[in-house]
Amino acid sequence: MAENPVILVVDDNEIQRGMMKARLLKKEYEVIEASSGSDALKIIDSSKIDLVLLDLNMPGIDGHEVLDEVRKTFTSIQLPIIMVTAEEDPDTIISSFEKGANDYILKQISFKIALQRINTQLKLKVLAEESAKSQKIEAINAMIVTYNHEINNPLAIAYGNLGSDFSKFDETKFNRTLQALERIKDLVAKIQTLDASDVEYSSYTSKSKMLKIS
Template identity: 40%
Template sequence: MNVANTNIRHDLRTPVNHIIGYAEMVQEDLEDAGIDGGSGQQLSALVQKAHELLEQVNRIRTPEEGGPPLEDQFAEWTDVLSDLTRLHSDVRAAVPEAGAGSLHGDLDKIGDAINHLADMVRAGSRTRLADPDPGPEASGPGDATGASSDAPPGEAPEDAPRILVVDDNRSNLEILARRLEREGYRVSAVTSGFHALARLGDETFDLILLDVVMPDMDGQEVLDRVRRKYGPTELPVIMVTGLYNSDSIVQALNAGANDYVTKPVDFPVALARIRTHLQLGELARDLAAANERLFRYSYMDGLTAIPNRRHFDEHYAREWDRARRESLPIAVVLMDIDYFKPFNDYYGHEAGDRVLKEVGRALDATPRRSSDLVARYGGEEFVAVLPGAEQSDARDFAERLRASVEALELEHSQSGAAAHVTLSVGVAGERPVTGGDEADDRRRQLLLRADEALYEAKEGGRNQVRCAPDPA
């Protein structure tokens, strides 16, 4: 694709897009204000003429592409430009001065765009005229002065979706921002890729409308950088392109763009795509939240709100395998609430549930390493796995667990160990060295050894910690 030839078509399309965009906004404002006087029909004719001219722009073939001189091709546009000028004058005359609000300002912008287009056509291929209102240039990522702006605040509520619009042309920004705000969105607008990335570093947005052709940093590079941080469902990106070739569109979609719209932006189509991707993003967030809840239900104990037996079993198996691979020690701690059945019989099961919750919270709150896991094992039993811990270290931790429960001083008049709720604790540890089926058996044996130590703690008077002997 010849960039220079593409730029000629891009430069010509820009004022035509402005004519269409501002005219459609004026049509909406006229309907809202209840103003007609024939202006609505004339505006529709103006928009139709602009679309006809846009088709001619898209058909341009430069001499480098084998086409005739541009002056010869532009000669065919004289009648259409005259029709646009006449229709614009008719609309201006039909719209009353009083009660028209910002209508005349937008009509002036339509006139500016028509004049700018006429100047470009008269200039032919001799020069490329600058945009009459390109907005300040962004010279680099550290220079944000004047290069970004928020659209007027509008009436959007605080929880309305936030959209970042990125385009180096201020008229394009204004058209999109104003129309989106009318739909209830909160809109921020920036005129360069540098400043789009700066805003993304400081603020949160729900969707980006990103122009493809921009100086310094084009939309493709901005998209690449956005996708390094945000996935397509985290931050949808819709590319806005005036390039009428499938290669650029496919490239953007392959790089992670969610969708695209072409200039002039068909606003109802763009709005439908924006709503679709915002809804998909919301569905993705809902799904992530549902998955998080499912994880909690699957791996957390419903009564005590600490990890459950399933969570422990999987964590223990993973840490055992890691300890075997890396020749590290591992220890387990088994705990049992002393005389819990007599407690339930005397105080009732509701009181028993409260004790389980309090004990679970106390065990979970005991300071430990991030790799250590405390879980409910079943009934009144709790368990901990301590990767990388020697048995002596595990015994110290087990004593802290026992003491944390005793410190609760939960009344237990039916206990033979104390006047309050206490724990008996068994500890076992080893350094795994075998693999295969034998490794699974050794992992189970470690738990059995901890259980035997727990039995010894109970037989020895309860409310104490006992350690298993070293494995054979």
């Protein structure tokens, strides 16, 4: 996330949109404005946005329609969306959450409360990003251990046998070499087709893990 998070304020009411922008700028956020749902979708598609304040009731494409469209591409972790409306209807609020909204702010609440909710969602986004980076690093380290253990062992067998005296054919060594090379081939094929969501780990040492490849 950028040093100053970028917030997209979506509201067809120019005065309310301007007031929210002015308050957020004072808190050192970067702010982008959208006066309609269609404009919001274009901006989200072309810009790096950290959080969206989305007005529910707008002419044309309303907030729920924007929410539906955004969630086809971004998860609630990747792009937090806070719905903003004057309505207090429980069914509307529930519908927003079911469609993937992160939170719900009533227009009449104080800016301090709204700011706390904005900050909470941005902090959760940062934590999720840091967790994802940590998981990627763990996967890379496990991949290195896997290569070192699962591939180097059969490779050593193959090299050892290839260095033997071939003036005398040894069927046992030949078969061991062939099996070792086949094992390497299978391991490389499995690693290449691994899906990050399906990765399983097994303990290698007390301080390291390796990929579990059956």
